[in-house]
Amino acid sequence: MAKSPAPPLTSRLPCLLATLALSLCTAAHAAPKFEDSMAQRTLACTACHGEQGRAAPDGYYPRLAGKPAGYLYHQLLNFRDGRRHYGLMTRMVDPLSDAYLLEIARHFSSLEVPYPAPQPADVTATVLQRGEALARHGDAQRRIPACVQCHGSALTGVAPDIPGLLGLPRDYLNAQLGAWQTKQRRAHAPDCMAQIAGRMGADDVTAVAAWLSSQPVPDPAKPAAALPAPPPGGETWRCGSAPAVQAAQGVKP
Numbered sequence: 001m002a003k004s005p006a007p008p009l010t011s012r013l014p015c016l017l018a019t020l021a022l023s024l025c026t027a028a029h030a031a032p033k034f035e036d037s038m039a040q041r042t043l044a045c046t047a048c049h050g051e052q053g054r055a056a057p058d059g060y061y062p063r064l065a066g067k068p069a070g071y072l073y074h075q076l077l078n079f080r081d082g083r084r085h086y087g088l089m090t091r092m093v094d095p096l097s098d099a100y101l102l103e104i105a106r107h108f109s110s111l112e113v114p115y116p117a118p119q120p121a122d123v124t125a126t127v128l129q130r131g132e133a134l135a136r137h138g139d140a141q142r143r144i145p146a147c148v149q150c151h152g153s154a155l156t157g158v159a160p161d162i163p164g165l166l167g168l169p170r171d172y173l174n175a176q177l178g179a180w181q182t183k184q185r186r187a188h189a190p191d192c193m194a195q196i197a198g199r200m201g202a203d204d205v206t207a208v209a210a211w212l213s214s215q216p217v218p219d220p221a222k223p224a225a226a227l228p229a230p231p232p233g234g235e236t237w238r239c240g241s242a243p244a245v246q247a248a249q250g251v252k253p
């Protein structure tokens, strides 16, 4: 793909959709030769999500590369089935089968591409400290669990279903937590993230998004293989899209 500044999305769209129609849709019917052609077939996706799904520099489109495959797969189902809303995404994944969506998810999950430098935080030190405290320890008074409890002690996620929280744009993090609060985004029930976001105030969301987006992504950035031990005496959490959360606490799904 050309390295020159991308033309505005509106002028790229017809071409994007045409590329998609030619590649993804016909591919779903043709004999699959994924190894050679998945990069080609997902060009319509990388037009927004950046080369190889590494996230584009405009600061909103989320990265896809290297995220846990189960997580990416659940998101594609969520867009297709109306638990997440972004018209252009939904239209693209709408005609695709579960099997093909899983194939796309595995493709992006397998890509190891470098992360961008973290965004400098434009908030006060106090706000950053609050963000870090929420991420590492939660807030017992407001019953907000630590993000590390599920997103992994390095916050790089836990395979196969829980995404990392580092390397995401601040605007994207703010928007996602806000979308859970307003029920615009939903995960498979029971939706633990909806409960957690619901306990956070606007200032908590600002703080945690500012801190997370200003942290460097560790190298390697791979998701952890297993969840950390849950804190003793902590609340019991159930996440419909991540059965490992229940298993780590020794509770039935």
Ligand code: HEC
Binding pocket: 016, 024, 042, 044, 045, 046, 047, 048, 049, 060, 061, 062, 063, 064, 072, 073, 075, 076, 084, 085, 086, 088, 089, 092, 093, 104, 163, 175
């Ligand atoms: C027109 C731009 C555009 C195109 C083209 C596009 N996406 Fe997206 N995608 C987005 C936006 C914007 C979001 C975040 C939406 C939101 O706020 O929830 C997103 C979110 C996602 C997510 C969720 C990521 C996460 O971390 O939760 C996945 C997975 C995804 N897209 C995959 C794809 C795939 C696969 C394709 C190609 C079939 C594709 N996208 C094409 C704009 C696009």
Ligand code: HEC
Binding pocket: 062, 071, 074, 075, 134, 135, 144, 145, 146, 147, 148, 149, 150, 151, 161, 162, 163, 164, 165, 168, 173, 176, 177, 186, 187, 188, 192, 193, 196, 208, 237, 238, 239, 241, 242, 245
């Ligand atoms: C009890 C487990 C649990 C805890 C604790 C938790 N999360 Fe999550 N989180 C999840 C799961 C599971 C998902 C994937 C949801 C899905 O499949 O859509 C997720 C997804 C997310 C996403 C979406 C990422 C993306 O790429 O779109 C954000 C943002 C997020 N969590 C933020 C947080 C923050 C901030 C905290 C700490 C205040 C936190 N989470 C604590 C389980 C948890």
